Amino acid sequence: MMKGVCLRYAKDEMEAEDMLQEAFIHAFRNLDKYNHRGALGGWLRRLTVNKALEFCRKNASFQRAKDGYQQVQSDPVSESNEIFKQIGLEELVAKIQQLPAGYRTVFNLYAVEGYKHKEIAEKLQITVGTSKSQYSNARQQLAEMIRQEQEDELKRMAYAKQ
Amino acid sequence: MQNNDDSGFLNDRFEGYSAAPTDQLWDNIAESLEAKPKKKRGFIWWWVGGGLAAVVGLGYMSANQIWNADDKIEYLSRQSENDVSDQKVFIDHSTIFNLNDSTDDLVNTENISRNKDLVKSDVSSMPTNTNPSNDQIIDREEQGKNEEADLKKDPFSINNKMAIALMPIQKPELLAVSFPNNCCVFEPNLEKPKKGTWEWGLSINSWHSFNTSASEDNILVDTEIAEEYTDVSPTFSIRKNLGLRGYLGYHLNERFRLYTSLHFEGTRYRYSGLITGGFPSSEEVTSFYTNQVRQYSFGIPIGIEFDIIDRKKFSFAAGFDFLNEMTIHERYKPYYDGNYAGPEVSGNSSFFHYRSALGAHMNFNYHINSNLRLNLRPGLRSYFGGPSMEAFILPNRQLWWGGSIGFIKSF
Numbered sequence: 001m002m003k004g005v006c007l008r009y010a011k012d013e014m015e016a017e018d019m020l021q022e023a024f025i026h027a028f029r030n031l032d033k034y035n036h037r038g039a040l041g042g043w044l045r046r047l048t049v050n051k052a053l054e055f056c057r058k059n060a061s062f063q064r065a066k067d068g069y070q071q072v073q074s075d076p077v078s079e080s081n082e083i084f085k086q087i088g089l090e091e092l093v094a095k096i097q098q099l100p101a102g103y104r105t106v107f108n109l110y111a112v113e114g115y116k117h118k119e120i121a122e123k124l125q126i127t128v129g130t131s132k133s134q135y136s137n138a139r140q141q142l143a144e145m146i147r148q149e150q151e152d153e154l155k156r157m158a159y160a161k162q
Numbered sequence: 163m164q165n166n167d168d169s170g171f172l173n174d175r176f177e178g179y180s181a182a183p184t185d186q187l188w189d190n191i192a193e194s195l196e197a198k199p200k201k202k203r204g205f206i207w208w209w210v211g212g213g214l215a216a217v218v219g220l221g222y223m224s225a226n227q228i229w230n231a232d233d234k235i236e237y238l239s240r241q242s243e244n245d246v247s248d249q250k251v252f253i254d255h256s257t258i259f260n261l262n263d264s265t266d267d268l269v270n271t272e273n274i275s276r277n278k279d280l281v282k283s284d285v286s287s288m289p290t291n292t293n294p295s296n297d298q299i300i301d302r303e304e305q306g307k308n309e310e311a312d313l314k315k316d317p318f319s320i321n322n323k324m325a326i327a328l329m330p331i332q333k334p335e336l337l338a339v340s341f342p343n344n345c346c347v348f349e350p351n352l353e354k355p356k357k358g359t360w361e362w363g364l365s366i367n368s369w370h371s372f373n374t375s376a377s378e379d380n381i382l383v384d385t386e387i388a389e390e391y392t393d394v395s396p397t398f399s400i401r402k403n404l405g406l407r408g409y410l411g412y413h414l415n416e417r418f419r420l421y422t423s424l425h426f427e428g429t430r431y432r433y434s435g436l437i438t439g440g441f442p443s444s445e446e447v448t449s450f451y452t453n454q455v456r457q458y459s460f461g462i463p464i465g466i467e468f469d470i471i472d473r474k475k476f477s478f479a480a481g482f483d484f485l486n487e488m489t490i491h492e493r494y495k496p497y498y499d500g501n502y503a504g505p506e507v508s509g510n511s512s513f514f515h516y517r518s519a520l521g522a523h524m525n526f527n528y529h530i531n532s533n534l535r536l537n538l539r540p541g542l543r544s545y546f547g548g549p550s551m552e553a554f555i556l557p558n559r560q561l562w563w564g565g566s567i568g569f570i571k572s573f
Contacts, residue, residue, distance in 0.1 A: 001178075001179075001180040002180075003180060003183050004176065004180040017184060017187050020183055020187060021187055021191055021194070024187075024191050025191055025194050025195060028191075029195075081168055081171050084171075084172060084175075085175065089175060089176065089179050092175075093179070110169050110170075111169070111170065111171055111172045112170070112176050113170065113173070114169050114170025115169065116169060125510055
């Protein structure tokens with residue numbers, strides 16, 4: 001589970017392992033602070049997300065929106081959401097890893113962790129507009145990648161039928 | 163914590179997603195856990211150590227000289243009323259009381275520097291029986307005439323008899339202890355700065371807070387830390403600053419001087435507390451956090467100082483000032499334990515916030531030479547006024563202690 005979180009925030013498995021190592025070390029050193037009130041899995045998950053974000057803060061460059069939030073007018077939200085559910089988790093993670101670090105982090109925080117843009121802005125020390133812009137661009141790029149793969153798959157299937 | 167739109171829409175899909183860590187990872191973790199974390203050493207302790215060393219050194223030097231003060235006596239010449247010379251006369255104690263006809267060899271004429279006019283006035287006003295035991299100087303009128311003539315030729319070729327004759331009429335207004343190599347902390351300062359003298363200096367300063375507290379409006383302390391979290395009784399553990407200080411002083415007279423300075427300071431606060439709540443899930447946990455705030459500011463005090471003790475090698479002054487301080491940048495970052503999964507209220511912002519304070523200080527100086535002195539300046543600083551806490555993340559500043567150490571040069 002912890003490595004699954006790291007894989008989403010990292011650009012590849014090696015970086016994910018680095019994050020995971022930090023998270024484990026932090027967990028072992030602070031195990032006495034776990035108060036047993038919540039599930040251990042939840043505690044470890046939150047801890048891992050925080051460690052992954054530390055990595056992202058160090059490495060990600062967030063291109064700030066100059067004029068505030070500029071919504072990328074592309075696919076409607078519902079359509080985008082559908083497309084993300086049409087592929088397997090492994091494939092989706094692989095595509096998320098291909099996103100630029102800033103896009104990847106904001107997308108994970110918003111789409112998977114469920115944070116609001118205001119909270120993401122506070123976490124990553126960016127503006128709300130930047131967070132929205134990063135998320136919108138990330139989603140557009142992901143959808144584009146998925147669509148492209150689907151088209152390629154259709155072409156391959158059509159070619160196979162011939 | 164779901165948004166109205168699509169935030170968290172992939173949460174369910176990734177709920178069970180995982181992958182197995184590699185064996186190498188466990189080895190790395192084991193190595194890291196066995197390694198002890200490096201202990202950070204603050205630069206502040208170098209400053210404190212340097213200050214203590216300076217104080218101890220000065221104290222030792224002073225005590226050493228006081229203990230040896232019986233060895234010699236120094237008669238200091240003072241300026242005559244027309245203030246034409248402030249040259250000093252150093253004569254060995256034993257020499258003065260063993261004068262005879264061969265005193266020419268005993269008195270080092272190089273140590274006697276007399277102004278021509280001073281000598282003339284001293285000769286004319288010389289009492290007739292100031293040294294009745296010395297027959298060679300009884301006939302002062304004739305001697306005076308001859309010596310006055312000599313002085314016209316060369317005012318610095320004063321003969322030793324004349325010097326001896328003059329000794330009783332010297333006004334030993336300041337009787338001070340004298341030490342080898344002219345190294346005397348308590349020797350009177352005959353080169354006091356005159357009105358209109360400027361001086362400048364550079365120093366490093368450090369201040370620590372006695373009782374910094376957080377305002378209830380502080381955004382890191384109240385419930386604004388997150389909608390779902392409540393901050394419980396934060397405790398301040400570290401609040402201190404370190405900075406550079408440029409100094410400019412102007413002497414109103416020998417004792418008083420006005421001064422101002424420009425200092426840049428970085429203030430560090432660390433405080434910790436407990437937060438309870440749950441985010442993004444509804445499960446409530448209690449987390450421990452430590453929050454570190456760094457604030458950068460510059461200040462321009464305007465003050466006045468008064469020299470209480472002013473000796474050749476050492477001086478002590480007291481003063482007070484009014485400090486204008488402008489905070490220009492603030493950076494804050496929390497460190498939470500693993501229980502916490504809420505938003506981390508961290509940031510980096512630049513702004514201008516004015517604060518004012520009243521300061522009082524002592525001023526210890528070791529005079530390296532007549533123009534340069536080592537300056538140790540401990541004091542207190544009490545802030546009042548300042549920005550609204552609602553717009554300001556830093557806790558209230560209240561009473562601080564600290565000071566500076568550096569060099570001051572006259573010009």
